[in-house]
Structure formats: structure tokens, C-alpha cells
Amino acid sequence: MLDIGLIRKDPEAVREALLKRMDKVDLEPVLEADRLRRQLVAAAADARAERKKQSKEIGSLRGRGQDTAELERAASESGDRIAAIETELAEAESRLHELMMELPNLPAEETPAGGKEANRVVSTWGEQPDLGPGALDHVELSTRLGLVDYARGAKLGGSGHWLYTGLGAALEWALLDFFCREHFAAGYEFMLPPHLLTEEAGYAAGQFPKFYDDVFHLQADEGERGSFLLPTSETAIVNVYRDEIVPTDRLPVKAFAYTPCYRRESGSHGTQERGTIRGHQFNKVEMFQFVTPEGGRAALDELVQRTEDLVRKLGLHHQTSLLAARDASASMKMTYDVEVWIPSIGTYKEVSSASWAGDYQARRANVRYRPEGAKNTEFVHTLNASGLATSRLLPAILEQNQQPDGSVVVPEPLRPWVGTDVIRPPK
Template sequence: MLDMELIRKDREAVATALAKRLDPAEVNRALDEIQRLDQERRALIGEIDAERQRRKAEARAYAEAKRAGREPEVVASETGRKQLSELESELDEVQGRLRTAMSELPNLPADDVVAGGKEANRVVRTFGEQPTIEKVRDHVELSRLLGLVDHERGVKLGGSGFWMYTGMGARLEWALLNFFVDENVRAGYEFLLPPHLLLDTAGYAAGQFPKFYDDVYHLDRESAPRGQFLLPTAETAILGAYQDEILDRAALPLKRFAYTPCYRREAAGAHSDERGTVRGHQFNKVEIFQFTLPEQADAALEEMVRHAESLVEKLGLHYQRSLLSAGDASASMRKTLDIEVWMPSMGKYKEVSSVSWAGDYQARRAAIRYREPGGKQTRFVHTLNGSALATSRLLPAVLEQFQQPDGSVLVPEVLRDRLGTDRLTPAR
């Protein structure tokens, strides 16, 4: 959520930044409504304060008259009490509308994030070179040839958009996840295993609700009257775990990570770019997260990007780093850098990690703060998150980049001890 004070003080700067993501006319309509509601809210607060002061003054006068033996005047009429109640009810309604309007605004993109969609994304770093493969097999063919993924039984179990890892495929998936866990612990992140069912308050805090409410799987209200959903990413759980807390300033940056399956209602396409495990309704991901002081955020972002890249590098995969445009980044984030692995069968790169800085946008929604030294004043922390890493595209990249002419696939060196082999060979 944006800072209301910033909108009051520098609406023009807010509008200019938001116009990188939204139509300028839409931005101005939204800001007009927000400022109108803010003025109405402040006026109602003034009226309520004045009415309360009037009633306090009458109560004091009544008490003084009683002490002096005079006949006191009637303190507050039923009409006065009703008026105060009505004002408070009206304030609640206006504040609710203002909160909804504010929650629908996206974050302000960072200064170096440009306007536009995917076409405006910019490659800022590359690692390695595209492998030369004479006859490319795609990951779906390879996974079937090697007996790694059972797509048909996955659909039988869960429907379209689901799959089942089998044999060495399940072991390779688990080896990747364990490798990421070990590397994240080594990098100073504390390991969490959160619930997969979260309250709606966690979705709101992360900025996914209300705009993307329909993108996740919800429990029905009869079985979950408080509202619960299956987490779409561990980012939501890690952030939500610290809602309404004041963190120890000396402990910042606070570094956490979690492994979870991720559940999403996005369509699983039949296009070659989305076949196999590239896109589906459930996939595995290890997520890193940092709560920082505002002045620590820049360094934390670069540290997290380099850490995620180091995992891809240790696997020996060719990839690129891209700075996303405002229109292609999540609405909650000020800045996002994607790590994209090369997929030979597609002739293009696919994202396996997004590392993002939210500024204080999520912290405002979640009321996560820290206290300034020697005082009572609190400030909002900054939050950053990133995949380290998601496997549903990483495993296809391993299969395709390390495939051999005989149909076998070389195992990345860092995984060989975990799998007990240096090569995956076709099932006989």
C-alpha cells in the first residue's frame, strides 16, 4: 500500500510513477477518488473530535455544578449521542472505501524501471553460452524417454495441468530442492516450513488480494469462515508470519527461506512453450525473503539476485538476467530482476527466479515495523523476495541443456553425489 502522506504532498510524482504501469487517465481518476475520500475522512474526524470535546466540556460543567450545589444542565441529549454514533458509522464506511481504493493501487516502480510490457524488459547480464546440440529433443520427450515424469497419471490424479515425478525424476526433483536448501542455509537464511493453507489476511498483506483474489484456490466459506486459500508462493506465508509485529532493529536484515509446493489457478497451455512441467497448477519452489531497513534494501536486492544466480551457475546452466519493465513486474514490487534459463527446444529463455524489492508497500499492508533507537517512533521495514529456486522449469532446462546424442542426460556435478550417478540413461 502506498503512503497517503506522499499522495497528499506530491501527487504529481505519484501519478507520474504509476503511469509507468497504468493508463494516466485511470491513474488520475483513482487519485481523485482517493483524495476526495481522504478529505471526507479528515473532515469527519474533525467533526467527531469536536463533538467529543463538546460532550467532555458539558460533562465537566455538569460535575462542577453538582459540586457547587447548582442545578446542572443536561449533559448530552439523545440527539447528540445519536449524532456522534452516526458520525462514527459514517467514518467507518469512508475509511473502508479509502482502504479499498488504496489497496487497489500498485506500487511505485523504481526510478530505473521503465514503462511498458515484456517488450521493454532489458537483459543486463549473461552467464555462459548457449550449448550446441545437433538434434534437440524437448524436455517432454526426454522425460518420457528417461522415465522421469508421468504426465498421463498426473492428469488422471489431478486433471489438466498436473504431472507426477517418477523414479529418477522424483529423485532429481528432490535432489534439486535439497541442494537449494543447503545453499540457502549456507547463505545465512533461516529455514521455515509454513502451512500451505493461509488466511485471507496473508493474501491481502502480500498485495495479492483483492486484485488477484481469483488466481488462487480458496476453501469455501462454510468450511473456512475466516477465509483460507492454498498458498501460491511461500512469499505470502513468510510475509504473513510477521504481520503486526515490530521487529528488532538490530536483527535486520532478517533472512528467511521456505520450501513449499505452490498452487495456482493459471491456465496450463498446450503451446510448446508451456508443455510438460513448464506451466501447471502445482509446482515446487524454494523462496528466499528479507526484511530490511530502508537503507539496506539496495544491497539486499543485489545480494539476493547474485545468490539465486549462483545456484544456476553451480548447476552449470546458461542463463540471462533481465530487468523487468513496470508493466511486466508484479503490482506489489518496485523492482524485479528475472533469472532466465535457456531452453534449446524453444530457442528462448524461461524465468526460473524473480527477485523483487517491494519497498515498504507490503510492510504497510502487513503493519511490519521496526523501532528507531532511543525513541517510541516506528518505521516500516522494506521487504524483498526471490525464488531460490523454482524447479518446474529448471528441471526441463537441465534435461535440454545437458542432453546427449544417445538420449542420455548428464547430471550436474553438484547433484551427482545425491543421485549416485553422473548420467541419466533411457529406461529399458
């Protein structure tokens, strides 16, 4: 959520910033709702002051044995007026809140304007492997090697699901184990959050209302709280300190979590989305940080470096891109994508988005801290990065590491768990 004070102070600057990611920006409804709310706050304060004054006068008259009937009628009318103003105020605050929740975050100055076409590659690591003629795609490789059963996965869960089997399941778990050990050794706090979250969590994370229909909601009986399956553990972690003041000496809070991620939208069924590239359920290890405002940019650089290091330890050719405003999440002011090369489709696919939300999520979730020596609290800054998502790493590992005989070399960090250096076709 944006700072209403900033919109009130310089609406034109806010509008110009939002135009990086929106075709049209009209802040007048927000400003009008804010003006009405402030007028009603002032009116309510005046009415309460008048009511308090009347109460004192009634007490004074009673003490002197004088008639207070007329003044009591006036006080009763004041009470009715206060109740009416408070009803209007609640409606005005609700309207302002709805309008503010719909506004995306302000992109950072470094964030390019526009969509995917404006994304900027900032670094590249390794070389595209020369696989020669006869190279197989990840679907063919995973099928021949008995790593993924797509048909039975669809039988179990429907379209957009798959079943890891044998050494494929071992590879998947080895990746998750590798990532968790790396983050744990780096001092990140390990969390295993619920997969079922209340709807408040979705709004606080900034994913609702815009992406409300992109998650799996559970049917609730009348009077029950709404809930949904988490689309990413970022949604859970940002809510850990919701409505809390984080002790300053605890900042930065660095955490990571492993969860499956559940998403309704599974994309197209074209060549670029085959296999495990995109689905309704996939595994991901997520990093998250709560920091002071001045620590935000350094934390973003750290998260990008950590994700790049993980991909490099797996030996995978990849690039890192700074996303343009319209290609980044609406909740984030700045995002870098780490993207692995998938030879069969001749393109890079994102395996991690490292993003800095500024105080946007913290305002929605009401997560604060008290700067040293300060009387008032301020909002923390939040950041997140996949560390990493596995459903696109497996295709990259299979294709980049395939050998002429149809075998696949296992990345060195995964070999202790998988139990072999090379996965060969079954005899």
C-alpha cells in the same frame, strides 16, 4: 500499500510514477476519500471535546445542587452526534482503505516503463549449447528416461498436473535439497510454513484483491474465515511478522522456505507451455528479507547474486533481465528475472524473480521497526526471490545436458543424491 501522506503531498509525482505501469491514473477519488476521512476525524474530535465539557459542567452543577436536566439533554444529543460521526468515519476509512489497496506500488526510477517489450537484459552467463540434429525436447526426454509421467499425473490431478517418477523424482528432490542446503549454509533461517493461509495473508502480501481469482480458495461455512492454498511461500513469510514491531537488532531478517505452490491459472497449452513448464502445482524454494529502508537496494543485489550463483552451479546457460513496470508484479518497485535457456522452444524461461517491494507490503501487513534513537516506528522494506523454482529447471537440465545417445548428464551438485553422473534410457 502506498503512503497516503505522499499522495496528499505530491499527487502529480505519484500519478507520473504509476503511469509507468498503468494506462490511466485518477487519484482524485483517493484524495476525496482522504479529505472526507480527515474532516470526520476533526468533527469527531470536536464533538468529543464538547461532550467532555458538558460532562464537567454537569458535575459542577450537581455539586452545587443545581438543575442539570437541560444540560443532560444536550449531552445526550452530543453523544448521538458522536455515534453518527463515528459511523460515517468508519465508512469513510473503509472506503479509503479499499481505494488504497487497489493502487499498485510505485516503480523505482531504474524500472523501465512499459511491458515485456521494454525488459532489459543486464547479464548473460554461458553459451547456448550446440545440440546438433536430432536433439529432443524435455517432454520426449523425460518420457523416454522415465522421469515424468504426464498421463498419470493428469489422471490423478487433472490438466496442469504431472507425476515425477524414479530418477525424475530423485532429480526434483535433489534440486530442492541443494537449494535448501545452500541457503541454510549462508545463514538464512529455514521456515516450513502452512500451505493453507487466511485471506488476510493474501491482502497483506499485495496479491489480493487483484489476483484473488488466481488461487485455490477453500469453501468456508457461514461465519468461518476464508482461506486459500498459498501460490508462493512469499505470501506466508511476509505475514510472519504481521502487526509486529521487529527488534532493530534483528534486522535484516533473512529467511527461506520450501513449499509446493498452488495456482489456478496454468497458462496456454502451446509449445512453450508443454511438460512441466507451467502447471497448477510446482515446487519452489523461496528467499525473503526484512530490512531497513537504507538496506533495500543492497539486499536486492544479494538476492539476484544468490539466484544467479545457484543456476551457474548447475551449469545452465541463462540471462538476467530487469523487468519493465508492467511486466513486474504490481506489489514490487523493482524486479530482476533470472531466466534459463530452453533449446527446444528457443527462448529463456524465468526460474526466479528477485523483487524489492520497498515498504509497500510492510504497510499492508503493518510490519515495523524502531530506528535506533527514534521515538516513532517506521515500516521495514521487504524483498523476495525464488531460490529456485524447479519446474522449469528440469526441462533446462534435460535439454541443455542431453547427449547424442539420448542420455542426460546430471549436474554435479545433484549427483550425490541422485546416485549417478548420467541418466540413461532404460534397456
